[in-house]
Amino acid sequence: MKLSIERGALLKAVSQAQSVVERRNTIPILANVLIEAEGDQAQFRATDLDIEVVDKAPAKVERAGATTVSAVTLHEIVRKLPDGALVTLSDDMTSGRLTVEAGRSHFSLATLPKEDFPVMASSEYSSNYTIPAPVLRRLFDKSKFAISTEETRYYLNGVYLHVADADGAQVLRCVATDGHRLARIDAGLPTGAEGMPGVIVPRKTVGELRKLLDDDEMEIAVSVSETKIRFATPDIILTSKVIDGTFPDYTRVIPTGNTRKLEVDANEFAKAVDRVATVSSERSRAVKLSLEEDRLVLSVNAPDSGAAEEELVVAYGDERLEIGFNAKYLLEIASQVDRENAVFLFNSAGDPTLMREGTDTSAVYVVMPMRV
Structure with a gap:
C-alpha cells in the first residue's frame, strides 16, 4: 500500500477514528486504525466492538492495499505536522512497518495484520430515513445532559430515540433521564421513520455522533434495527450497537x-x-x-x-x-x-x-x- 494525502484531510479522518478507540484494552488490534487504500480514496476504520466509525478521504493511491497502525500515535504525528503538508503513507510487507513521510519528517510505525481487524457485522435495518443535521443535533444536544452515569441502571445510560404521539401527530422523540431530571425533545417525523423501533443510543455514541452534525446544510442518513443504529454522511459512517434494555415509561413522571x-x-x-x-x-x-x-x-x-x-x-x-x-x-x-x-x-x-x-x-x- 502506498498513498499520498493532504494533511488536513488525513487529520480529520484520523481524529474521528482515534476518538472511538479505547485507550485501555486487552486486545491490541482494537488500538489500531485500519487503513484501506483503493481507487482515489483512503478509508480509515476504527472500532471498540460496540461502535465502528469509517471515514473516507480523497487520496492519490499509488499502490492499493490495507494495513493497521496505532490510531493514537498516527493522530499525534499528523496533528504535529505543518498545515498544508502532503503526507505519504506506505507499508513495507517484509518489515511489517508503516512509513509516514511529510517534507523532512520521517516516521516508521509498527503494524498489525489487517486480517486480525474486527469488522462490525452489517445488520438488516428495518427503518431508513434522512434528517437535517441541525434537527438531529437539537434532539441529542438538548437531551444528553440528563443521561444517567449510574452503571447499575444501564438502560438509562443513553438517549431513548423513538416515534411518539404528540397532540395527535407522530413525532421523532429523544428522552433521557437519570431519575433526578428528565429531558424530552420532539422533532417532526421524517419520511420513512414511521415504523422505527425504539432504541437506546449509548452515551459514547451520542458524543461521537455530535462530531458529524456541525454542517447545517448536511442531511444525515439514519438506519435503525433492533440491535444497531447507523448514521451516515457522504464521508463518514458511524455504526453503533444500541443498549439492550427497556427504557422506563417516562410519561408517568x-x-x-x-x-x-x-x-x-x-x-x-x-x-x-x-x-x-x-x-x-x-x-x-x-x-x-x-x-x-x-x-x-x-x-x-x-x-x-x-x-x-x-x-x-x-x-x-x-x-x-x-x-x-x-x-x-x-x-x-x-x-x-x-x-x-x-x-x-x-x-x-x-x-x-x-x-x-x-x-x-x-x-x-x-x-x-x-x-x-
Missing part, C-alpha cells in the same frame, strides 16, 4: 397538573443561580427559590462557607412558594433554553417541576426538588 407558573429571563436566571451557588463547597448544594407575586429570591445557605441571596423580577401571580433544587441541575436545564424566557410550572415543594421554553412544547424538562 412528566407532571400534567402543575398550575403555578413562573416566567423568567432564562439567561438572567442561569447567571443568578450560578452566582448564589458560588458560596457552596458542594456542587449539589440546594438553591432555594422563594416565590411571591412578580418576585423571585434565590438563596443558598452553606453553614461551612457562607450564604448568598439574589432577587429577580419575574412574572408570577400564584400563592407564595418555597422550593429547593440541586444547583447543577437547575443550571443545566436553564442552559438548554434557546428562547428568551423559561417557563417553570410548579405544583408544590415536594412535587416534580416542569420547565419549557416560552410557549414551545417540543422541548420539555422535568426536575425533582430537594429538601431545603
Whole structure:
C-alpha cells in the first residue's frame, strides 16, 4: 500500500477514528486504525466492538492495499505536522512497518495484520430515513445532559430515540433521564421513520455522533434495527450497537397538573443561580427559590462557607412558594433554553417541576426538588 494525502484531510479522518478507540484494552488490534487504500480514496476504520466509525478521504493511491497502525500515535504525528503538508503513507510487507513521510519528517510505525481487524457485522435495518443535521443535533444536544452515569441502571445510560404521539401527530422523540431530571425533545417525523423501533443510543455514541452534525446544510442518513443504529454522511459512517434494555415509561413522571407558573429571563436566571451557588463547597448544594407575586429570591445557605441571596423580577401571580433544587441541575436545564424566557410550572415543594421554553412544547424538562 502506498498513498499520498493532504494533511488536513488525513487529520480529520484520523481524529474521528482515534476518538472511538479505547485507550485501555486487552486486545491490541482494537488500538489500531485500519487503513484501506483503493481507487482515489483512503478509508480509515476504527472500532471498540460496540461502535465502528469509517471515514473516507480523497487520496492519490499509488499502490492499493490495507494495513493497521496505532490510531493514537498516527493522530499525534499528523496533528504535529505543518498545515498544508502532503503526507505519504506506505507499508513495507517484509518489515511489517508503516512509513509516514511529510517534507523532512520521517516516521516508521509498527503494524498489525489487517486480517486480525474486527469488522462490525452489517445488520438488516428495518427503518431508513434522512434528517437535517441541525434537527438531529437539537434532539441529542438538548437531551444528553440528563443521561444517567449510574452503571447499575444501564438502560438509562443513553438517549431513548423513538416515534411518539404528540397532540395527535407522530413525532421523532429523544428522552433521557437519570431519575433526578428528565429531558424530552420532539422533532417532526421524517419520511420513512414511521415504523422505527425504539432504541437506546449509548452515551459514547451520542458524543461521537455530535462530531458529524456541525454542517447545517448536511442531511444525515439514519438506519435503525433492533440491535444497531447507523448514521451516515457522504464521508463518514458511524455504526453503533444500541443498549439492550427497556427504557422506563417516562410519561408517568412528566407532571400534567402543575398550575403555578413562573416566567423568567432564562439567561438572567442561569447567571443568578450560578452566582448564589458560588458560596457552596458542594456542587449539589440546594438553591432555594422563594416565590411571591412578580418576585423571585434565590438563596443558598452553606453553614461551612457562607450564604448568598439574589432577587429577580419575574412574572408570577400564584400563592407564595418555597422550593429547593440541586444547583447543577437547575443550571443545566436553564442552559438548554434557546428562547428568551423559561417557563417553570410548579405544583408544590415536594412535587416534580416542569420547565419549557416560552410557549414551545417540543422541548420539555422535568426536575425533582430537594429538601431545603
